[in-house]
Amino acid sequence: MKSMHKATWLLFSAVLLLCLVACNQAESTSLAGDQQTGVQTLPKLVDVGADKCIPCIKMAPILESLKDDFSGRMDVEFVDAWKRREDAARYKVQMIPTQIFYDEKGKELYRHTGFYGREDILGKWQELGYSFKDEK
Secondary structure, eight states, X not given: OHHHHHHHHHHHHHHHHXXXXXXXXXXXXXXXXXXXXXXXXSOEEEEEEXXXXXXXXXXXXXXXXXXXXXXXXXXXEEEETTTSXXXXXXTTOSSSSEEEEEOTTSOEEEEEESOOOHHHHHHHHHHTTOOOOOOO
């Protein structure tokens, strides 16, 4: 059973990588949404994943709680790599889930691949010079 899951994960990773390489026409690592508006006012966490990926599914409630708890202080966005392939390609992600931390001007500060817990995310923001007090 474990080898079947591993084979499924490897197949998924290969398909995703091929899709992202084929779709990847963007040169910049600036925020996709901000390229349209031209303005970024809050630090932003982007999680590129998929709604069928187990680590991504485990990340979903964490992202929602961060979005709710720090509304108006941090933007949190989930990009489904299968459903929004062009958007995912702009982030140049090779594996999912990938979390990308941006400053308020849209500059990429840090990138992490794999499951990332709430405390780890808040700790990384702290390392990057942003203080989000966890009220939980």
